[in-house]
Amino acid sequence: MLENLPFWPHLTVDQQQYLVRSAGFREYRKGQQLYDSSDECLGMIVVESGVIRTYIVSPEGREITLFKLGQGESCVLSVACVLSEIRFETQIMAAEDARLRIVPTAVFDKLFRENVYVREFAYETATRRFSAVMHVMQQMIFAGLDQRLAGFLLEQYEESGSPEIVMTQEEIAGEINSAREVVARSVRQFARDGLVSTGRGRIRILDPHGLQELAENQTR
């Protein structure tokens, strides 16, 4: 599995042997927590089998999944101490029984300093995961707004009996206590999801049931 890491062919033979020799195996049962960012760094994780899940706990105490990793995928959040200034709090648990290869922090740190391809890998992986995390967080931040907007559009529909709502995004923002660019962002997302279509100064409801679901739920 380590041989499939993208930086593997760029390691010297010595570095390859060092990596293989020092990477340990660990097994976790489904539901078992394997990392909490308030602990020490665990090391770099490569999933040999099973699935692990990274999550944060919402203010209301719900677990919000940030991303899942399966066979052959790597996690570098658990080696945050090597990457500069990652300071945000996550937890990782086994979503299914999982067998992991764990590269100890000190070993990863040494290869990271010696080899630019290891650094490229670490930062690329971090960029990809962070991008997913930010997407989830942005949804959390805007969940309340999406809910209000969906509710408002349905109200207008009910009042007028027409699925076509003739209002500018500026006017809608005023009604739901937001700002034009925020409403524009949500409307774009609604349109991508097939809930509405948009024209100049008007919004047409395509899927009232989808909007209803959104209006009733705190998260999408």
Next chain:
Amino acid sequence: MLENLPFWPHLTVDQQQYLVRSAGFREYRKGQQLYDSSDECLGMIVVESGVIRTYIVSPEGREITLFKLGQGESCVLSVACVLSEIRFETQIMAAEDARLRIVPTAVFDKLFRENVYVREFAYETATRRFSAVMHVMQQMIFAGLDQRLAGFLLEQYEESGSPEIVMTQEEIAGEINSAREVVARSVRQFARDGLVSTGRGRIRILDPHGLQELAENQTR
């Protein structure tokens, strides 16, 4: 300025000349918007002078600054189309009059594909900025909880007349409709900020004025 980019010494002479020849200059007045992620990629930005500010607009329409960049600093969010799957929405404006060097997307893309040091630079920069962004977002998500917790601690203080609150974090979570690990996270942050100190099953208020401010404001 381009000569100070960390990958500069690792470029071939041809690549260096290509970079210098194709990077344009642009000037922006304070307050002018220079990038919106719903637009096309702008290219990689290097700040020659002045300050630029990356922000998102909150659901209530407030601009939330994610990070600022000054002389010699680079922005790769504006070249998100080259980095794989960055899909989150930001805007950039000039926080002061600014003179920027802009490496066109196609030029950056070519160097990115040719040179591992350019990739390392791009992903490292993205990791650093994303980390800052996630920190801000986490604060936004937890602002309401921090506010409730600060208010609750002050109430207990007023009721008992003692700055020492003898309750477990589990009990506090029950009172403010949250979960133990979420309260633990906020209490850790409060302790780092010098607002409280903690012991087993108890929290001591050190700075009631600071807590009061927090309880009254939506954001920290």
